[in-house]
Each structure stands twice: as C-alpha cells, then as structure tokens.
Amino acid sequence: MSLLEIEKLEMRFGGLIALKELDCSVEEGEIFTIIGPNGAGKSTLFNIISRFYDPFGGAIFYRGENLLRRPSHAIPRLGIARTFQNIELFEGATVLENMLLGRHIRRQTGFLSELLFLPSARREEEAHRHKAEEIMDFLKLEAYRDQRIANLPYGVRKIVELGRALASEPKLLLLDEPSSGLNAEETRDMAFWIHDIRDLLGATILLVEHDMTLVRAVSDRVLALNQGRALALGSPAEVSADKAVARAYLGEDA
Amino acid sequence: MRALLKTAYAQDIRLFRYGGTGRLVCGLLFYAALLVIAPRGFLTAWGACLYALAFGIILLRRDSQDEGGSAAFWYGLLGVALLSAPLLADDYAVSQLSFVLTYAIAGIGLVLLSGQAGQISLGHAAFMAAGAYTEAILHNAGAGLLVSLPAACLVAAALGVLVGLPALRMRGIYLALATYAFAFIVEEILARWETVTGGNQGLTMDWPRLVLPGVSYGFESEREFYYLVLGVFAAALLAALNLMRSATGRAFQAVRDSEIAAKSMGVNVAAVKTTAFTISAGLTGIAGALYGHLLFTITPEGFTIFLSINLLLMIVVGGMGSLHGAVFGAIFLVVLPQLIASFRDLLPPALASQSGIESGIFGLIIILFVLFEPDGIYGRWVKIRAYFDLFPLYRKGSFRRQRRTMASERDR
Numbered sequence: 001m002s003l004l005e006i007e008k009l010e011m012r013f014g015g016l017i018a019l020k021e022l023d024c025s026v027e028e029g030e031i032f033t034i035i036g037p038n039g040a041g042k043s044t045l046f047n048i049i050s051r052f053y054d055p056f057g058g059a060i061f062y063r064g065e066n067l068l069r070r071p072s073h074a075i076p077r078l079g080i081a082r083t084f085q086n087i088e089l090f091e092g093a094t095v096l097e098n099m100l101l102g103r104h105i106r107r108q109t110g111f112l113s114e115l116l117f118l119p120s121a122r123r124e125e126e127a128h129r130h131k132a133e134e135i136m137d138f139l140k141l142e143a144y145r146d147q148r149i150a151n152l153p154y155g156v157r158k159i160v161e162l163g164r165a166l167a168s169e170p171k172l173l174l175l176d177e178p179s180s181g182l183n184a185e186e187t188r189d190m191a192f193w194i195h196d197i198r199d200l201l202g203a204t205i206l207l208v209e210h211d212m213t214l215v216r217a218v219s220d221r222v223l224a225l226n227q228g229r230a231l232a233l234g235s236p237a238e239v240s241a242d243k244a245v246a247r248a249y250l251g252e253d254a
Numbered sequence: 255m256r257a258l259l260k261t262a263y264a265q266d267i268r269l270f271r272y273g274g275t276g277r278l279v280c281g282l283l284f285y286a287a288l289l290v291i292a293p294r295g296f297l298t299a300w301g302a303c304l305y306a307l308a309f310g311i312i313l314l315r316r317d318s319q320d321e322g323g324s325a326a327f328w329y330g331l332l333g334v335a336l337l338s339a340p341l342l343a344d345d346y347a348v349s350q351l352s353f354v355l356t357y358a359i360a361g362i363g364l365v366l367l368s369g370q371a372g373q374i375s376l377g378h379a380a381f382m383a384a385g386a387y388t389e390a391i392l393h394n395a396g397a398g399l400l401v402s403l404p405a406a407c408l409v410a411a412a413l414g415v416l417v418g419l420p421a422l423r424m425r426g427i428y429l430a431l432a433t434y435a436f437a438f439i440v441e442e443i444l445a446r447w448e449t450v451t452g453g454n455q456g457l458t459m460d461w462p463r464l465v466l467p468g469v470s471y472g473f474e475s476e477r478e479f480y481y482l483v484l485g486v487f488a489a490a491l492l493a494a495l496n497l498m499r500s501a502t503g504r505a506f507q508a509v510r511d512s513e514i515a516a517k518s519m520g521v522n523v524a525a526v527k528t529t530a531f532t533i534s535a536g537l538t539g540i541a542g543a544l545y546g547h548l549l550f551t552i553t554p555e556g557f558t559i560f561l562s563i564n565l566l567l568m569i570v571v572g573g574m575g576s577l578h579g580a581v582f583g584a585i586f587l588v589v590l591p592q593l594i595a596s597f598r599d600l601l602p603p604a605l606a607s608q609s610g611i612e613s614g615i616f617g618l619i620i621i622l623f624v625l626f627e628p629d630g631i632y633g634r635w636v637k638i639r640a641y642f643d644l645f646p647l648y649r650k651g652s653f654r655r656q657r658r659t660m661a662s663e664r665d666r
Contacts, residue, residue: 050518076520088515093507096266100501101508105520107501111529114500115493121500122267129263168519 001064003028003172003204004049009058011044011228018044019055020228026172026206031198033207033215035239036225037249042208043085044228046174050082051075062172076105079171083161083178085208089149095160096145099132102167106131132167139163139193154181166197173203179211191217212240224248267499274326282333289337336484340477349476349548354584355487356544361568361580362494363537368566369574370503371530372510373421377433378565380417380440381535383557384410385542387444390457390552398465399482403543410539411532413440418531422524437562444554456553459546483544490537494577497533506530538565560613567616571623573630582631590616 002025011019019041026032034042047053049060051072060067062078070078081102090098106128113121136142139159144152149160158181165173178194179187191214197203209215215222215236222239224231226248232239239245269275340348360382367373385406392402420432444451451457461473462482473479497503505526508516513523546552564587572583594615598606605611627634641648 052514052517072517073520073522076518082518084515084518088512088518090508090511090515092511093504097504097507101504101516101519101521104501104505104508109500111502114502115496117496117500121496122264125267125500126264129266133263164519 002026003063004206005061006045007059007061009045009048009060010056011041011048011053012056017228019048022058022225022228022230024223024230024233026204028204029198029202030220031194031205031207031218033209033219033222033236034225035209035212035215035222035245036231039227040225040248041228042225043176046082046176046208049075049080049174076168076170079169080174081165081168081170081172082174083158083165083176085176085180087154087157087161089157089161089164091150092148094146094148095136095141095152095163096129096132098149098160098164099135099167100128102135102164103128103131105168131169135163135167138166138196155183155186158182158186162193166201166203169201170203173197173205175205175207175209177208177210179209179214187211187214190214194218216240269495270326270329278326278330278333281330282337285334285337289341340480345476348480350588352476352480352483352544352548354581354588355480355483356541356548357565357568357584357587358581359487359490359544360538360541360565361572361584362490362577363534363541364565364569365574365577365580366494366497366506366537367530367534368569369576369579370498370510371506371527373527373530374426374430374566375417375433375531375534376430376559376562376566377417377437377440378534378538379557379559379561380437381410381413381538382542382545382561382565383440383444383552383554384413384535385539386546386549386552386557387451387457388539389462389543389546390459391450393459393462394457398470399462400465402462403486403540406543407536407539410542411536414531414533414535415528417535418528421527421531434559434562437557437559441554441558444557451554454553454555456551456556458551460550462547479547483548486540486544490540491577494537498577502526502529564616567620569630570620571630573632573634575629576632578632578635579630582635586631590619 004026006022006024009019009022011017022041022045034045036042044053048055049067051067051070055068062080065078067075067078090101093101107124109118109121109124133142136145139162141156141159141163144156144160149157152160158178162175162178165175175194178190182190194205194207195218198205205218207215207219219236221234222236223233224239224242224245226244231244231248232242234242265271270278336351339351343351360378363381364375364378367375388406388409389402392405397405417433417436421429424432445454447453461475461479463473464471473482505516505521508519508521509523509526509530516523516526549556568583568587569579570583571586572581573579591612594612598611623630629636
C-alpha cells in the first residue's frame, strides 16, 4: 500500500479546471516532485491535501484512510506537515515560538494543568523546547532563535517555515516551492536538507518545485502536470526528456 | 548595560527568567502572615516600612549580581507595598486601589482576547454585568463568596461561549459590531427583567461573606475587601501568565497571526477562538462581581457601551502586547477622571460646565495613543528602559520594525 494515494481527483474553480481525474501515488520514503507551468494545479493539490479546498470528485487515501473525511486541523495529527508557497509564518512570534507551534499537535497536557502550570505542564514545555532546539540546530537557525519573524529576511523565513513543519515530526512533508526566493547557495543547502530530512528524519517528501536543478538533485520520481492533467511520470531524466512536457513549457513548436 | 547569557532552555518558561520566584513568594507569604497574626497597632506604617527594607536587603544581597534577581526584587517590593497599602493610605485611596485592581482583572481578560488572540470585543461591559448581577443575586440569597464568585465567573464564561460563536465567522469591525449588539441586548434584559434584576432600580449588595464548612467570615470594610481583590488579582495574573507560557497561549497567538498557518499546524481555530472568549469573559465576570461589591448599587446604567469602551481604552492606552498593559491601563482609567476633575477648576467656566468634557478628553487620548504610541504606556516604558540600558547606542529606529499587536483587521 502506498503512503499517499490520489484517485481521480477533480477540482474546478468556476469554469476553470484545476485538476482533472488526477491519479498518482507516493511511496513511503521517496522524494516525489510535482512540476508544471503556472496554473497547472500543483498548489491546488496541496491545498486539497491540507483540506483547505473541497474537491469536486475523487479521493485521497493516506495509509488507507480517506483524508477528505477530516477537517483541516486534523491533518497534521495524522503526520502530514506542509510549507506554503508564500510563507505563512506567525509574524508576531519569535522563531522559537514558531517552532513550538509546530509542536502543537504533540501537546499532551490539558487546559487545567496549563492554567496552574503543574509539574506535568512544565515537563512537557521543557521537552517541546528541547525538540525545538534540535530542529533549530539541524537547520542552523540558532542565531535567529529569539527574533521575531517580522524582522527576518526572506531566505531565513523560508527555512523557519521548513523548521516549523519539521517540529511536528511529520511522516509526510509537503513542500510548496522551497527554493522560491532563495539564492543559489541557499538552494543548494535546501537540497542537502531535503535529503537529510528523508534519510535522517525518515519523512516522505512531496515537493512542488520550479527549479529544475533542485528537482534533478533530490527527486526519486517526478510528475509533470499541465492544466490539471498528468503529462508524464518517471525519473527526473525521463520527465525532462518527455516531448509533451517540453511542449507544455515551451509551446507547440518546441 | 549588562550582558546576560542563557544557561538553560527552561529559563524562558520561568516567571522570572533568572530566578527568584521562590524567594519572592516566600517573602510575600511571610509578610502576609505577619499582617494577619500581628496584634493591631503593632504593625504600624513604620513597622511595615522597616520590614519592607529588611526584605529588600535580603533579596538584594542575594541577587546583586544578576538582572533577574533584581526583577524579582522589584516585584517583591511592589507586592509589599500593595500588601501594606491599607496600613498606610486612607479609606478613599484604598477603595481607588481596589478599583484599579478590579479593572486590571478585566483588563487581563481583554489582553488575552484582543492582544493575544487578536479578537476585538465591544461587549465586555455585558460580561462585567453578568458577573456583577450573578454575584448580587447569589449574595443577597445568602450564598458565600466561594459559591457566588465561581458562579459569577461561570455565568459570564457561558455568555462568552455564546459571543464566541459569531467570532468564528466574523472579524474586525463586524465582530466589534456583533459584540456591541450583544452588550446592548444584555443591557436591555437587565433593565426589563425586573423580577430578577430590579429593573432600572438595580440591586444593592454589601460586603461579601466567606463561608467555609464550620467557619464564616464577613468582610467588613474597604480595607478588608481590598485584600480579597488583591488576592483574586494575583491569582488571575498568575493564571494568565501560565496560559501565555504554554500551548494554549501560543495557539491564541497563532490564530491572531495567521489562521491558515494555524490550521496547517493542527490548531483548531474555532475551538481556540471560543476558548479565548470564554476565558476572557470568565475573568471579566469575576471582575464584575468585585466591581459590584465596590459600587454597592448596580444598575443597568453602570454597564453601558461606555464601560465597554472604557475597558477597551484601558488596554489600548496601557498596551495590549503585555499583561503589564492591563495594569497600566487600569491605573490610567482610575486616575484620569480625577485629574480631569481637578483641572476643571482651572478651565474657563464656560468650558468647565460642559458635560461631555471627560468623554472628549478620553477620546482625544485614545486617538493620540493610536497615532503615536500603539504599544501603549507599557510600550513607552519598555522604550524608556531600553534607552537607559543601551545608553549611547539607542536610536530612534530601534523599535521601528516591532510589530503592532492589534491584528484583528488582518484577514488571516
């Protein structure tokens, strides 16, 4: 059984078809990349998995369980974490607090023990902080630890968002254009991290990406989408050699 | 300027980052015990001052090396001053202090709701009214404080759940209007439901009684009641601080900053908003109950939109980014009308006899704060401290990029 199975997924916005009978499956432990020109339906797919959108038809199974039956705030609890194309961080909070919010689903104590700050609440807070420090250490974010997001440059925010997703200890990590807005060096770091996240933290990664260097460097399999339809699926080399993919990106004559 | 190094991650969740909480609590408890057991006349004003001095020296000596001990020290001194106030000040000043603390309790509730969770409310007068009327009805029926105060809290909190419902779908100005409408309905009910609320005549109540199995203690004066208010305030402050340093407080912040991101981190936004309204209303209800005892007579006129606006003004002026703001705002709210009253004599008679002059000045002050110091008195205080801490290095722009905490207009 695949980790994530998408069956005949269909999504429309008014008359616009965002996804048309999309079928694909992501295996446990792989790095699966979705590419495609703007408007191909990549982010739409992510937003359906996060349950921000309700699809018109089809189903998504995560470990055999239909995701569409769950509300959006229950998705992270299943072990699915994500980042956003246009960074959605908690701007008024510090880097550390953002990491801790990533651990929100790991919270064990109840409201009453927090109100009284019982020893159990204190122990749990300390454990969460310990984990948050590990993540910040992993992503080299210690220097920004107590800074508010509003004061950080774009590249750092991108990595903080990755860290926040990692803090929830996900089994499946959805990364929406992790390299957008990063310079060449930061993009290379990102490639290393993506590999490390899979190899060291054991997460399966579903990636949406435009930067083909990064795609080639990290992906096990690539799915090319155009106007909501799957064009090609295979290794990065196979997909970049595909005629239909080249046509979608470059036009009919290519 | 001193450099402080972090030595443990747990520092961030301590009440005083560099320690001293234990000594502070022991010292204050010891002092409070002294006040209780000392025979009348023994602990005069001078006795209290002497004790405070000794207490300070012990703490200072232990902690002169580090910043944190000194923070605990100053709060300790403040605690001693608050405990000694009824020995040093006259009845009027003590009752004003009680009002400050009562408003501050409501302010804590409002800071949690508006500052921390980003939800605006123009209906907090209704929660205060709910608390005050519940307290009055139960008190007049002979219930003790240990029954009536939790009941006041619960009734207000239940109303808070009700008001929290529209908050699930509305934000910003629409939420303000919905809460305002709710407050108006409550005010109308209080005026019309004469059999229970006494209509426009209102209800009267005297000092509360503390009834425990086998023991019964009646508060008899302003001074005794002040200690009750002080205790409730301390408990409310501690509870709010605990919430803010744990997952619940962070979830509030998450909902304020980005609902989309909050959902994607597994925060149940609807539940968090409802919790925020419930806690805020509960605290305001407790404040309302104490407020009722301070006023003796409660009428619907005491809980109009003006009280809601005053409560909101309190945290805007005090600074809603921090619980300090609630206290600063409460002091402001109590002191300002008296300042205005004393300045009234200096104005030309034609102006001084205008009835709306107080509201006018209040409004002007809100506008000035929103324009020039959106972080409130506490924000200004932080800046002044930073100026002296960093002395030759402070620049005008040092705080420029600091975020404004009022985020209810943001749509996600």
